Amino acid sequence: MKRYLSRLLALVLVVVVGLVGCSSSNSLGMTGDYRQDTLTLLQSLRTAVELPDDSPEKATAQTQARQNINDFASRYRRDDSLAKLSSFTTMRTALNSLAAHYSSYPNRPLPQKLKDRLEQEFTQVESALKRGA
Numbered sequence: 001m002k003r004y005l006s007r008l009l010a011l012v013l014v015v016v017v018g019l020v021g022c023s024s025s026n027s028l029g030m031t032g033d034y035r036q037d038t039l040t041l042l043q044s045l046r047t048a049v050e051l052p053d054d055s056p057e058k059a060t061a062q063t064q065a066r067q068n069i070n071d072f073a074s075r076y077r078r079d080d081s082l083a084k085l086s087s088f089t090t091m092r093t094a095l096n097s098l099a100a101h102y103s104s105y106p107n108r109p110l111p112q113k114l115k116d117r118l119e120q121e122f123t124q125v126e127s128a129l130k131r132g133a
Contacts, residue, residue, distance in 0.1 A: 030075050034082060035129050038091060041072050042122050045098065049118055053109040066102050069095050087128035094121040 030037050048065040051058050073095065082088040098118060101110060110118075 030071055032075075034076060034079075034088075037072065037075070038087065038125065038129060041068055041091075042125060044068050045094075045118075046122065049098075049110060049115055062102055062106070066099065069099050085128070086133045087125045090121050090128065091125045094118055094125070097121075 029040070045065055045068070048061040051061050055061075073092075076082055076088070097114065098110075101108075101114060
């Protein structure tokens with residue numbers, strides 16, 4: 001009887017760990033609609049970039065931004081129909097710049113030059129999305 005209980009317990013643990021590990025926290029709520037997901041990501045990244053450096057929410061916002069970047073990239077990276085869109089290529093450039101800064105300099109604030117460039121690229125992405133490109 002002990003043997004069966006230990007096997008049952010092991011099976012239950014494997015199922016629980018499998019379900020928890022496979023569930024995605026989908027922090028942005030990616031819908032699969034590229035245009036809407038991109039606009040939502042832009043809004044969340046703008047919030048993270050514009051927070052003052054001494055804000056207590058800054059670390060949380062940076063962590064959330066990194067997660068959102070990863071979610072977006074993993075969802076749309078292999079979609080060949082998007083690779084030709086100017087909004088997608090510009091968005092990837094902005095995401096790569098921001099992710100590189102967060103990875104290389106996690107404790108340093110974003111330089112103003114990078115903030116300005118990101119805002120310019122975000123505006124270009126919004127314009128391209130309005131055009132349908």
